[in-house]
Amino acid sequence: xxxxxxxxxxxxxxxxxxxxxxxxxxxxxxxxxxxxxxxxxxxxxxxxxxxxxxxxxxxxxxxxxxxxxxxxxxxxxxxxxxxxxxxxxxxxxxxxxxxxxxxxxxxxxxxxxxxxxxxxxxxxxxxxxxxxxxxxxxxxxxxxxxxxxxxxxxxxxxxxxxxxxxxxxxxxxxxxxxxxxxxxxxxxxxxxxxxxx
Numbered sequence: 001x002x003x004x005x006x007x008x009x010x011x012x013x014x015x016x017x018x019x020x021x022x023x024x025x026x027x028x029x030x031x032x033x034x035x036x037x038x039x040x041x042x043x044x045x046x047x048x049x050x051x052x053x054x055x056x057x058x059x060x061x062x063x064x065x066x067x068x069x070x071x072x073x074x075x076x077x078x079x080x081x082x083x084x085x086x087x088x089x090x091x092x093x094x095x096x097x098x099x100x101x102x103x104x105x106x107x108x109x110x111x112x113x114x115x116x117x118x119x120x121x122x123x124x125x126x127x128x129x130x131x132x133x134x135x136x137x138x139x140x141x142x143x144x145x146x147x148x149x150x151x152x153x154x155x156x157x158x159x160x161x162x163x164x165x166x167x168x169x170x171x172x173x174x175x176x177x178x179x180x181x182x183x184x185x186x187x188x189x190x191x192x193x194x195x196x197x
Contacts, residue, residue, distance in 0.1 A: 011049050014039055015063055018056050019101040027057075027108035060102075061109055061122050067102060068093060069129040076133065082141030087197045089133055090186050093164045098174035107169050127161065134160040141195055149194040156193045163189055 017039035022030050024038075032053045036043045050056045072092040079085040095103035109123055134157035141147030149156055167182035190197055 007049065011059070014046060014049055014056060015060050018060050019105055022057075022060070022105050022108065023099075023101040027105065030057075032056075058122070060105055063102060065106070065122060065126045065129070068106065068126060069133075073129075073133055076137065082137055082144055082146045083195075083197050085137045086134075086141070086190060086195055087187075089137060090160075090164070090183065090190070093130070093168070094179055094182050095168050095171045097179060098172055100172060103168060104172040107165075107172055130161045130164065131157055138195060147195040151193060156195070159189065159193070160186070 014035065018030075018035045021034040021038040025031075025034050030053070032043050032046060035053065035056060036046050039046065046056070050059075072089060075092050076085045076088050079088050106126070135153060138147060138149065138153050138157055142149060142153065163182075163186050167177060167185060170177035171179055171182060187197055
């Protein structure tokens with residue numbers, strides 16, 4: 001049996017391989033063999049660390065949620081005022097580009113909502129985390145007088161999440177919307193909503 005530190009590293013390598021394999025094959029077509037081939041191990045070796053493909057995907061989903069959730073919240077918390085926090089939240093919430101495998105997987109999980117109760121819960125939890133992050137920043141900005149929102153706080157927060165998700169999907173799809181386009185569009189909405197950066 002692998003030592004705990006080695007086991008943790010191996011599990012991380014399997015998740016990384018699953019992200020690459022999912023980007024290549026798509027989540028719907030992904031198999032345990034695809035992940036094993038990408039990781040350079042046998043299916044049996046994968047099953048030493050995980051019970052099945054579903055468990056691998058749940059952990060990959062959790063890794064994506066951590067990046068958009070707790071890691072982003074930590075970056076936001078380092079900022080001094082509401083405008084800087086909002087700019088950081090917007091920047092950290094978008095994919096790096098079409099090759100951002102972790103974000104691509106998160107969007108694929110959204111598309112597959114309704115097929116797995118566990119994934120449905122993870123999708124809803126991530127949405128709630130995104131919404132609460134924006135609500136908190138907007139509330140702080142209103143309280144400090146830095147923002148003067150042009151609509152109800154909850155609606156403005158919901159629109160930030162919707163724009164982030166929609167633009168992010170276009171970015172990972174490699175379409176005509178780039179990360180810079182998305183940043184510009186969301187910042188424009190922020191100004192229109194009374195949360196000028």
